[in-house]
Amino acid sequence: xxxxxxxxxxxxxxxxxxxxxxxxxxxxxxxxxxxxxxxxxxxxxxxxxxxxxxxxxxxxxxxxxxxxxxxxxxxxxxxxxxxxxxxxxxxxxxxxxxxxxxxxxxxxxxxxxxxxxxxxxxxxxxxxxxxxxx
Numbered sequence: 001x002x003x004x005x006x007x008x009x010x011x012x013x014x015x016x017x018x019x020x021x022x023x024x025x026x027x028x029x030x031x032x033x034x035x036x037x038x039x040x041x042x043x044x045x046x047x048x049x050x051x052x053x054x055x056x057x058x059x060x061x062x063x064x065x066x067x068x069x070x071x072x073x074x075x076x077x078x079x080x081x082x083x084x085x086x087x088x089x090x091x092x093x094x095x096x097x098x099x100x101x102x103x104x105x106x107x108x109x110x111x112x113x114x115x116x117x118x119x120x121x122x123x124x125x126x127x128x129x130x131x132x133x134x
């Protein structure tokens with residue numbers, strides 16, 4: 001990881017990243033506790049780590065990485081994302097959006113607000129995504 005990414009990730013943790021990563025972790029635990037939610041728990045854990053350290057990484061479709069469709073990038077992934085949106089996606093996206101608005105008020109917070117907006121999009125539709133180095 002580049003030194004700039006390390007510095008941005010440290011700042012990120014202190015000004016909003018830690019509490020949103022905690023939100024993702026809570027969603028993952030809730031999904032893991034319910035047997036039905038296990039398929040969503042793994043995605044939520046992966047994105048919790050990404051939310052904690054977003055600089056130097058990016059989320060892309062697994063199809064773009066592998067070149068093949070799989071269960072998460074096909075029709076079942078769409079159904080899974082719809083269920084995710086209803087159960088947890090909207091409130092995680094709302095948390096990222098509120099944090100982005102608060103951070104955008106300051107000039108130094110604008111890059112962090114932009115990162116929260118990207119994470120809000122992922123919060124709405126996470127199934128079929130993979131985290132790769134930027």
